[in-house]
Amino acid sequence: MDIQREREAFERLPLAELAIKSEYVYYNEETNSYWPNEDFCPSDAPETMNFAWKAWQAAKAQAVPEWIDYTKQSPRIDGRYQIFISGEQITADWQSPFGFSDPVEGEALIQGLISHWGMLPEPPKPQEPTND
Structure with missing residues (x-):
C-alpha cells in the first residue's frame, strides 16, 4: 500500500478534508497519525481523524491485495x-x-x-x- 497515495485519498473524504482545511489537525509522517493544531482545534478532532485513518488503512489492506x-x-x-x-x-x-x-x-x-x-x-x- 502506497501510504502517501492512500493518505491523499483519505483526506479527500468530506470530514477529513474539513479538518485539514480548517487546520484543526496536521499529519505527522513519523507517527503516521494526525496531531492537533494547538492554536485552534476541537478536542475530539485528532482522535476522530486517527480512528478514521486507522480504519481506512485496515480496510484498504484487506480489500486490495498487493500484487x-x-x-x-x-x-x-x-x-x-x-x-x-x-x-x-x-x-x-x-x-x-x-x-x-x-x-x-x-x-x-x-x-x-x-x-x-x-x-x-x-x-x-x-x-x-x-x-x-
Whole structure:
C-alpha cells in the first residue's frame, strides 16, 4: 500500500478534508497519525481523524491485495496465493522450485503466462452466537 497515495485519498473524504482545511489537525509522517493544531482545534478532532485513518488503512489492506510482478520475484514460502494468469485472477498453489499449479487438479500451470501474484486475504472470522 502506497501510504502517501492512500493518505491523499483519505483526506479527500468530506470530514477529513474539513479538518485539514480548517487546520484543526496536521499529519505527522513519523507517527503516521494526525496531531492537533494547538492554536485552534476541537478536542475530539485528532482522535476522530486517527480512528478514521486507522480504519481506512485496515480496510484498504484487506480489500486490495498487493500484487508482485512474477517476472521479478516469486513467492518464498510454499502455499496458496492469488495469481494473474492470461489476464484472469485465480487461486493457485506455489511449490518451490516447481512453480504454480492448479489447487484442485494439481496440474502445473504455464509459468510464462503468469504476470503477478499476491497473498490471499484473511478468511472471515466466524461470528459468535448472540444470546438474544
